[in-house]
């Protein structure tokens with residue numbers, strides 16, 4: 129497909145919000161131009177301000193408009209490439225996929241703050257706070273229920289890859305980075321297997337190569 133837009137993203141090691149739409153676009157086979165912005169630099173805010181009206185990245189830029197939010201970008205990608213089925217086909221499954229994507233987008237603040245994404249780091253021994261423990265239990269519950277109720281057609285939450293997987297992909301990297309044993313959070317095996325399915329995606333490996341650079 130012809131290159132249609134630019135996606136402004138942060139450092140691949142750290143920018144979990146950037147990973148979500150980047151991964152959805154890659155899995156959907158949508159071509160785009162990557163515009164990297166270095167985070168944690170003295171001029172980071174000025175660099176982001178050149179691209180993003182919200183002062184946050186990711187931001188998708190195309191012609192006369194910008195889309196500055198990860199979930200809104202994913203929705204746009206789903207409309208650009210309907211054949212990629214970035215949302216589940218069944219209306220009920222699609223509604224659940226939207227609910228769990230929105231829950232990720234709006235929640236899990238403790239997990240995100242205490243166990244931030246650091247793609248290639250391996251950090252043992254960090255003890256989660258009670259709020260983070262609750263967040264991890266909830267993620268495990270969401271993953272196990274989706275796999276059980278909707279996952280028969282493939283290894284992802286709704287079988288085939290959807291935006292819900294893109295939204296939770298950074299969490300899978302955190303579980304690996306911090307060596308969290310999901311069995312201690314109610315997993316009977318489905319969440320650990322799902323983590324491996326996400327991390328095994330070739331597009332996740334491509335992101336990882338960028339993070340290593």
Ligand SMILES: N[C@@H](CCC(=O)N[C@@H](CS)C(=O)NCC(=O)O)C(=O)O
Pocket residue numbers: 138142143144145146167168172173176183184185186196197198199233
């Ligand atoms: N709700 C936004 C959150 C985006 C966000 O917080 N992005 C971070 C980077 S991952 C950011 O731009 N931080 C600004 C900074 O570091 O100066 C989304 O879903 O896209």
